[in-house]
Amino acid sequence: MxxxxxxxxxxxxxxxxxxxxxxxxxxxxxxxxxxxxxxxxxxxxxxxxxxxxxxxxxxxxxxxxxxxxxxxxxxxxxxWSDRSPRFLPSDPHQRAQARFWAYFIDQELYEASKKIYRGNGEEQVLGKNEVLRILKLVEGEIGDKPFFGGDNLGLVDITLVPFYSRFYTWETFGKFSIEEECPKLVAWAKRCMQKESVIKSLPDPLKIYNFIVELNKYLTK
Amino acid sequence: MxxxxxxxxxxxxxxxxxxxxxxxxxxxxxxxxxxxxxxxxxxxxxxxxxxxxxxxxxxxxxxxxxxxxxxxxxxxxxxWSDRSPRFLPSDPHQRAQARFWAYFIDQELYEASKKIYRGNGEEQVLGKNEVLRILKLVEGEIGDKPFFGGDNLGLVDITLVPFYSRFYTWETFGKFSIEEECPKLVAWAKRCMQKESVIKSLPDPLKIYNFIVELNKYLTK
CATH class of the missing domain: 3.40.30.10 (Glutaredoxin)
Known part of the structure; x- marks a missing residue:
C-alpha cells in the first residue's frame, strides 16, 4: 500500500x-x-x-x-490482491459458490432475524423458524472444513460471522438455543472468534441486545 | 473452448x-x-x-x-475471460460501480414492476412511481456513453436490457410512457436492440403482455 x-x-x-x-x-x-x-x-x-x-x-x-x-x-x-488472505477462491466455480452463499446470507438472514426481535407471537415464531432454516442450510455447506473459505476466512465467513454477536439477542427474544439446533455452526463461530480480526471487529453481544431493546422502544413510541 | x-x-x-x-x-x-x-x-x-x-x-x-x-x-x-467482450471493467473501482448498479437493478426493478401489473389503484400508482424512480436513477448513470459498459455491452447493460421487453406491459397496465419520462434510457435500449445477441434473446413484448394477463387470471383464480 x-x-x-x-x-x-x-x-x-x-x-x-x-x-x-x-x-x-x-x-x-x-x-x-x-x-x-x-x-x-x-x-x-x-x-x-x-x-x-x-x-x-x-x-x-x-x-x-x-x-x-x-x-x-x-x-x-x-x-489489495497482493495481500493474503484472498477472500475469494481462484477457481471460478468455487468463486461462484462462495458468491452464491454470501448473497444468500446477505439477502435472507437480517430480514428474517428482525421478525424475532420486532415481531410478536406468530411473526416471531415465523422469524425463528426462518432463521434456523437459513442457519441449517449454511451449516450444511461448511462440511468438515474449519472455515467456509477453507483454512482461512473467506467471503462467506466474513459475510456471516458478524451475526454471531446477534445470536444472544435472537435467542433471548425468541427463547431458543442456536447451539442446540446448529452445533457445528456455533463451533465454526467460536473458531472465527480466535482470529484477532474478528475479535476486534465484533460488537459485544450484550451491548447489541441493550441497543435493540432501546431501538424497539424508540420505534414503537 | x-x-x-x-x-x-x-x-x-x-x-x-x-x-x-x-x-x-x-x-x-x-x-x-x-x-x-x-x-x-x-x-x-x-x-x-x-x-x-x-x-x-x-x-x-x-x-x-x-x-x-x-x-x-x-x-x-x-x-471465458479470453473471449471479448469482458462484461466487467478491469479497473477495480469501475468494477465496484458496475456491480453496485447491477445489484441495484436486480434487487429493485422486478419487485417494483410487479405492483404495476398485479396491483390495483394505489398499489399500481406506487409501483409506477417506484419503477420510474429506479429507471431515472439508472438513466442518470449512463451519461453520454453508448452503453453502461462503454462501447460494449457490460454487466449493467446485460442486467437491465431484458426488462425492455416488459416496458410494453408496464406501460399498458400503468397507462404511462417510459419514453416520455426516460428518453435517454429508451434510446439506450434501442441501441442494445441493434445487437444480435440482444435481438435473439429478448422475448416478444406482446407475447410477454399476453402471458402476464393469463398469469394474473391464473393467480387470482
Missing part, C-alpha cells in the same frame, strides 16, 4: 454489514480512518457518498466511495 | 433473469443446450441443480450448476 493512500470506513457501530468491512480490512492489515455515522441524524457526507441508499457501510478509498458490504469485500480483495 | 465442454442453460422463456444469461452466452459466442423448465410443474432436475431457491436460470457447466443470474454473468466472464 502506498503511504499516501487514504482509506475511510463510514459505519454505525452495531451494523453487521459494516462489521464485515472491518474484518476484511483487519485481515488484510490495512490502516484506515473510522467515521461513526449517526443513523438517527444522517450526515450530508453520507448522502454525498451513498446517494442511492444513504446507508452504511461506505468505504472511501482515495476519495472514491464504494457502497454495499459484499461489493466492498470484493473491492478490498481486488485492490 | 474445448470441444468436450458441456454448457446447459435451464430457463423459462419469459424470465428476464434467464434472458441475461442468454445475452451473455451469445455475446461470448458460446454454444449451449437450452432446457425449458415448466415453472408450473417444476422438475426434480431443477431441485437437484438449485436446491436452495428452485428457480431459473441455472447454468450447468460440465455438470456443475451455477445459480443466480448475476453470479452466472460473473462466472461466464471469468471462465
Amino acid at each position: 502506498m503511504n499516501d493512500e487514504e482509506v475511510i470506513l463510514v459505519n454505525f457501530w452495531s451494523s453487521p454489514f459494516g462489521c464485515r468491512v472491518k474484518i476484511a480490512l483487519e485481515e488484510k492489515g490495512i490502516s484506515y480512518k473510522y467515521i461513526e455515522e449517526d443513523l438517527f441524524n444522517k450526515s450530508s457526507f453520507l448522502s454525498a457518498i451513498n446517494p442511492i441508499h444513504k446507508k452504511v457501510p461506505v468505504l472511501v478509498h482515495n476519495h472514491k466511495p464504494i457502497c454495499e458490504s459484499l461489493n466492498i469485500l470484493e473491492y478490498i480483495d481486488e485492490i | 474445448m470441444n468436450d465442454e458441456e454448457v446447459i442453460l435451464v430457463n423459462f422463456w419469459s424470465s428476464p433473469f434467464g434472458c441475461r444469461v442468454k445475452i451473455a452466452l451469445e455475446e461470448k459466442g458460446i454454444s449451449y443446450k437450452y432446457i425449458e423448465e415448466d415453472l408450473f410443474n417444476k422438475s426434480s432436475f431443477l431441485s437437484a441443480i438449485n436446491p436452495i431457491h428452485k428457480k431459473v436460470p441455472v447454468l450447468v457447466h460440465n455438470h456443475k450448476p451455477i445459480c443466480e443470474s448475476l453470479n452466472i454473468l460473473e462466472y461466464i466472464d471469468e471462465i
Whole structure:
C-alpha cells in the first residue's frame, strides 16, 4: 500500500454489514480512518457518498466511495490482491459458490432475524423458524472444513460471522438455543472468534441486545 | 473452448433473469443446450441443480450448476475471460460501480414492476412511481456513453436490457410512457436492440403482455 493512500470506513457501530468491512480490512492489515455515522441524524457526507441508499457501510478509498458490504469485500480483495488472505477462491466455480452463499446470507438472514426481535407471537415464531432454516442450510455447506473459505476466512465467513454477536439477542427474544439446533455452526463461530480480526471487529453481544431493546422502544413510541 | 465442454442453460422463456444469461452466452459466442423448465410443474432436475431457491436460470457447466443470474454473468466472464467482450471493467473501482448498479437493478426493478401489473389503484400508482424512480436513477448513470459498459455491452447493460421487453406491459397496465419520462434510457435500449445477441434473446413484448394477463387470471383464480 502506498503511504499516501487514504482509506475511510463510514459505519454505525452495531451494523453487521459494516462489521464485515472491518474484518476484511483487519485481515488484510490495512490502516484506515473510522467515521461513526449517526443513523438517527444522517450526515450530508453520507448522502454525498451513498446517494442511492444513504446507508452504511461506505468505504472511501482515495476519495472514491464504494457502497454495499459484499461489493466492498470484493473491492478490498481486488485492490489489495497482493495481500493474503484472498477472500475469494481462484477457481471460478468455487468463486461462484462462495458468491452464491454470501448473497444468500446477505439477502435472507437480517430480514428474517428482525421478525424475532420486532415481531410478536406468530411473526416471531415465523422469524425463528426462518432463521434456523437459513442457519441449517449454511451449516450444511461448511462440511468438515474449519472455515467456509477453507483454512482461512473467506467471503462467506466474513459475510456471516458478524451475526454471531446477534445470536444472544435472537435467542433471548425468541427463547431458543442456536447451539442446540446448529452445533457445528456455533463451533465454526467460536473458531472465527480466535482470529484477532474478528475479535476486534465484533460488537459485544450484550451491548447489541441493550441497543435493540432501546431501538424497539424508540420505534414503537 | 474445448470441444468436450458441456454448457446447459435451464430457463423459462419469459424470465428476464434467464434472458441475461442468454445475452451473455451469445455475446461470448458460446454454444449451449437450452432446457425449458415448466415453472408450473417444476422438475426434480431443477431441485437437484438449485436446491436452495428452485428457480431459473441455472447454468450447468460440465455438470456443475451455477445459480443466480448475476453470479452466472460473473462466472461466464471469468471462465471465458479470453473471449471479448469482458462484461466487467478491469479497473477495480469501475468494477465496484458496475456491480453496485447491477445489484441495484436486480434487487429493485422486478419487485417494483410487479405492483404495476398485479396491483390495483394505489398499489399500481406506487409501483409506477417506484419503477420510474429506479429507471431515472439508472438513466442518470449512463451519461453520454453508448452503453453502461462503454462501447460494449457490460454487466449493467446485460442486467437491465431484458426488462425492455416488459416496458410494453408496464406501460399498458400503468397507462404511462417510459419514453416520455426516460428518453435517454429508451434510446439506450434501442441501441442494445441493434445487437444480435440482444435481438435473439429478448422475448416478444406482446407475447410477454399476453402471458402476464393469463398469469394474473391464473393467480387470482
